Amino acid sequence: MRIRRCFHFSYLMAFCLILTGSSAHSQESLTIQGYAPKLKDGTLLYLRPFYPRRFSKDQKEDADALRKDLGLIVKKGFFSGKLKVRSGDLYTLSLNKTSSDFICLSPGKLMINLPDSSLNGLKVDGNKTSVEYQLFRADLTGSKANQDFRKAWVDWSKSRITKDTSTTRRMKRVYDSLAIPSKLLTVKSTLSAIEKNPSSFINSTILYSLLDNLPDAEIKNIFLSLPKKGKRNRYAEELQYLVDSLFVGGYAPIFTQTNTNGVPVNLESYKGKYVLIDFWASWCVPCRADNPNLVKAMNKYKNRNFTILSISLDVKKELWLDAIKKDGLEWDHVSDLKEFRNEVSMRYNVYSIPDNFLIDPNGKIIAKHLHGTELLNLLGKLLN
Template structure:
C-alpha cells in the first residue's frame, strides 16, 4: 500500500520545492515600483507573534521558492508587504519551516491575512483574493485527507505486525477510499474554479490531483485555461505535463511493447489481444510492488480462466534478482524486461515515473483503467467479466 504525505500543506515537501535566493536586483519589489503602477498589497496580523518577527515572501518559480520580500511585525503582530508581479502567481508567506502558507497574488490583489504565528499552517484566514481563498480550501482538504490516511496506515501497520490479513485488506480498501474522497473533493473545487492558476497548479502535481489518473478532467480544465490564461506559466506547465500522458490516456490503444522474457523469447503486448490484460510495471527492488503482488496473484487466480492475463514489465537491472522475485512471489504470468531500470524502453513509452503502476486493457488493446490497487482491480474486472 502506497503511503501519501501526512501533511501535504508544506509545499516544500509536496513538490520537492527548495528555497532559493535570486539576485538582489530582482528579488525584492521596491516601493518605487509599486508607486509607479498597480501592485499587490498584503496586510497581515498574527497572534502570538513577538514584535520584530520576520515574515518572508517567496515566489513559487518552477520547482523552487525565490525570495521576493521581507517584512517585520509590530507589537500587535501587524505587517504589510507591497510589490508587483508580472502575472498571477503563487507565493509562500513564511515565518519558519513549521509556519508557512500559500497565497496567490496578482497586481490587483489586496489581501488580508490573519492567523496564529505558532500554528500558522493550521490556523489562518485570508480575504480579498478568490484564488488565495481557494488555496486555503485546497490545503484544508489535503491536510484532512492526510490525517485520515495516516490514521488508516497506522492501523494497517499494527495489523500487519499482528498478522491479521483480513483486517489489513479492509484497511487497504479504506485507504484507497480516503484517497478517492480526497480526489473527488479537490475536483469539485477545481470544477468551480476552472480558470484559476490554483487549478492549473493542483492538476500539474500528482500528489494533489493525479493528472494521469484523471486525464479527461485535467485536459478539459487545461482547455479552459488556454482560453482564459494562455500565457500563464501555470497553464503552460499543465499543458506540458499532460502531453506525454495523452498517448496512454484511458480510451486510447495501448502502445505496443516488444521485450524479452527470462528465457530470452520476445513477447509482444499485442500478442495477448482477445483477453483483458493487466499491463503491470514493477521491479524486484520496489517494496510497494512486492507488497501489492499478493493482491495481484489473488486476482489472477480468480480470473485467469476467464480471458484475463497479466503482462509484467520489470524495471530491474539484475536478471537474477528479477527471476528470484518472480518465483518468490508466485507470479505465474508473462514477464518481460530489457533490464535497463528507469531507462526501460517500455517504461519511457508509458511515461512511468513511479511504480507500482498498471494499465488495464480490454480485448481490443484499449486502455480502460489504470493504477488499480488492492480490491479495485478485482472490482473492475468483476464489472467487465461475467
Template sequence: MKKFLPVAVVLLTLMSFTVIEGIGEYKISGTIDSSFNGKYMYLKESAHIGNMTTIDSALITKGKFTFKGISETPKECFLVIEGKEQEGSVILYTEEGNITVNVNKDTLFNSIVTGTFNNDVMHKFNKLSNEIGKLEKTFIDKNMGEFNKAEVESDTATINRVIEEHQNMIKENNRKYIAFIEENTNALVTIKAFVRLFSDQDKKSSDIKPLFDKLSAQVKETNLGKKMAEHLTKMAEIETAQAKVAINKIAPDFSAPTPKGKILSLKEVMGKVTIIDFWASWCGPCRKENPKVVAMYNELHDKGLNIVSVSLDQDKTKWKEAIKADELTWYQVSNLKGWGEPIAKEYGINGIPATFILDASGKIVAKNLRGEELKAKVKELLAQ
C-alpha cells in the same frame, strides 16, 4: 473638428498612461508572530517543481513585513521564513492590488491570504480542502484498524466494504470540488481542485474534460494546467485500451522476453484457467500478495491453473531477485520498460497489482480479485 482632435489625442494618451502605470502593482502586507523579528521573509517563485528562486526579501520588524512589486500577470509565489525553509511555505498569488497575509507560525499552510481575486478564491479553496481533509481523517481513524485486521485475515468482504464506503465518501467530497470549479473558472487555484477528482476510481476523462474546458485560457496555460491537459489525454488513451479488455472480451495475445531472454507468448501458456498478473519488484502491495498467489498456484496448477506475470520493472537484476525471493515458479515476462511496458499499455494498466482472469477460451471473466475471492473464482472455473 480640427480643435477637437489634439484634445482627444492628449486625453487618450493620458488615459493609456494611467492604466499602464498601475498594471500588476501589488503590495503584500504581512503579520507574523513577533518571535520572528529580525529574520527575513523571502518571496520566491517556482518555474519548475522543487526549483524556487528568490525574487525579493523583507526584514520582519514588530511582527510585520512588506513587499512591493509588479506582476503583469497573476503568478503563484511562496513566502519562506529564514531558517524555516524545511517547514514549508505560505502560498500566494502576486497580482495587482493589496494582499494581506496573516502567517500561522505553527502550520504555514493554514496561513490566511486575502485581498485580491486569486488570493480570495485560494482562501475559499483552502477552507474547503481543510473541511474535506477532516472528513477523510475521521474516516481513516474510524476504519483503518478494522481494514488492517481484515487484510491480515484475508477478510475480503470487510476490505471491499471499507473500500466501497471510502469511495462513496470521495464521490460526495468531489461533488463539492466540482461545484467549486464551476464557480471559479477564472481563478488560478481552481486547477488544483482537479487533482482531487482523480481519487474517485470511477471518474473517466469524459467526466473531467468538460470541466477542464470551462477554465479560462490563463488557468489552462499554467504549468499545472498544461500537465492536467496532458494527463487527461493519457487518461483517455488508457480508457480506450481498457475498453478492449473489458469483461467478456478475449484477452489480446502478447509476446515478451522471459528472465532467460526467451520470447514467450500468452497463447503458449494458456491453461484451463489463466491469470495475467501485472506487478513489479518495487511494488509493495504486489509483493505482499505474492505468498497467497504462490499457495493457490501450488494447490491448483495441476488442475489446470496457469499464471503469466508481466513485470513493470526496468532493472533485470532486481526483477530476477524478486522472482527468486518470492518463489514465483510460474511464467514471467517483461520488456523492462517500467510504465512504458507495451503489454501494460495494451491492457490499459494504470496501477499495480492488476490481474485478469481468463477462461479456457481466453475470455476475460474477472479482474483484480485478491485472496479468497480470487481462489474461489479460479476453483469455480476449474470445476466447469
C-alpha cells in the same frame, strides 16, 4: 476488482493536504506585501512551487531561484518580495521550515496577514486567485466530514508509531469508515466550485486533485470545458498531457530504459503488438500477488500478438532479478532502479503499484488498471 496498492506516500499525503516540459505560458510579476506582528525580526518565510511530479526538476530549479532572489524576511512586523508566477500555480508558504500551508498565486499583488506566531489564521487579500483558493479550502476543511476524516488519519498515524496492534487496527477501521463520506464531499464541493466560477485560475489545480476520485472521461470532459484563458499553469499543462497521452484513447508516451542486462529497450520496438505496460516492484506485496495472473495471460496469449513490458520501481538490482526468477516472469523487464523517481513512472503518472496500461498495436491506450482476471477477460475478447 479492488486490489491493495503500494503508494508513494509523500505525494499521496501532499494531495490530501491540498484538498483539506517547459511551460507554454509566460510568467509575470507578483508583488507580495506581508504583515506578521508576532514574528521576530529575521524570521524567514519560504515560498516554494508545488508542481505535479512530472515537473519535479522545474520545481527544484524554481525553488532554488526563489531561495536566492525572494527575501521574505520579517523586519519590524513586515515582509515583502517579488517573483514571477503563472496564473493559478500552486505554492507552499512555510515558516522556519516547521509548518506550511498551500497558496495559489497569480500575477499582480498579494497581501499576506499572519496574525499569529505560526501560520494559523493565515489570511490573503488583493489577489483574486489566492482568495478564491483559500475560500475553497476553508469550505472543505470546515466540513464535519473532512474534519472527522483528518482526525481519524492523525489518530491512526499516532497508533502506528506506538506499535499497539489492536489500537492500530481499530483506528484503521474508523479511518476507512470515514474515507468515503469525506471523498464524496470533496468531489461534490470541488465540482460545485468549478461550476460556479468556470473562469477561475484555481480550477485546473483543484480538478487535478480529483484524478483518483473521478473517471478519466469525466475529468477530461470537465477540463476541456474550461475556458482557455483559465489554463495557464502547471496543473492545466499536466491535465492536457493526461488527456492526450495517459487517458484511454490517448497515445502512450514513448520511453527507453535499460533491461536486466543493461541493454536499452524502446517502447516503439513493440509497435504492431498488444502490450501491457506493467509497473511493479519486488518489495510490493500486491504486485507479487497479482503476478500469477500476468503469467497466465502471457502463457495464453504470447503467440497471439500480445506481450508484457514490466517497469520495476526497485532500488536494488539483485532483489529485482530474484523476484523475476521466483515469480516466473518470462518477458521483458526494465528499470533505472530509482523507485518512485523512476523516469517512466513519472512520465506515466504512476503514484502507486501495481498499475498498468494496455496499448493496442498502434500505441493507443485501450485500458488501464487491469488486475486479477480482468486482463485475461479483456484479452479473450480482443484476441480470440
